[in-house]
Amino acid sequence: MYSDLVLEHFSNPRNVGSIPDADGVGLIGSSICGDMIKIFIKVKDNRIGDIRFQTFGCGAAIATSSMITEMVKGKTMEEARGVTNEAVAEALGGLPPGKMHCSNLAADAMNKALDDYEGKGPRKSRKPLIDKGFGVRGGREMPSEEMKRPPER
Numbered sequence: 001m002y003s004d005l006v007l008e009h010f011s012n013p014r015n016v017g018s019i020p021d022a023d024g025v026g027l028i029g030s031s032i033c034g035d036m037i038k039i040f041i042k043v044k045d046n047r048i049g050d051i052r053f054q055t056f057g058c059g060a061a062i063a064t065s066s067m068i069t070e071m072v073k074g075k076t077m078e079e080a081r082g083v084t085n086e087a088v089a090e091a092l093g094g095l096p097p098g099k100m101h102c103s104n105l106a107a108d109a110m111n112k113a114l115d116d117y118e119g120k121g122p123r124k125s126r127k128p129l130i131d132k133g134f135g136v137r138g139g140r141e142m143p144s145e146e147m148k149r150p151p152e153r
Helices: 004-011 059-072 077-081 085-091 097-117 144-148
Strands: 024-029 036-044 047-056 134-137 140-143
Touching (some): 004 059, 036 059, 036 097, 047 059, 047 077, 059 085, 085 097
16 A cells, blocks of 8 residues: 555656756666656756656656655755665655565666766766657556547457
8 A cells, every 4th residue: 555645746746857958867677567767867066956757657666756856856966875765765654565666766766867967887868758748548658649549448
């Protein structure tokens, strides 16, 4: 069972989107469940001035992505690196055991964005994971034209 806060962040995620001129980008996916998270950061005065995310995944993946953006916005790089996957799950009021990997993905994607900003590893694409005109239905991404079609029975 999900906490009210997980459901709130899933239903009304914060900081959704991309930053075309991001200073750092982190992308991570899970071969176990198929979730993908891309986090974009903009740094000003060694602090995360803006952070956005795009997530293909379950409600827990969306909620943890939303929560980590709230937790690290305005923090220094060092403070942001101190936010653990356990802290993300705790801030959401806990996650079911089978969904704890979602908090790992969110924290790992954020750390990869910091690595990208600091020049560790190859630069990541600044292109959005999800283009405008896409929506979610049935837990998968589809072009918006498909959204007009009634669901198959």
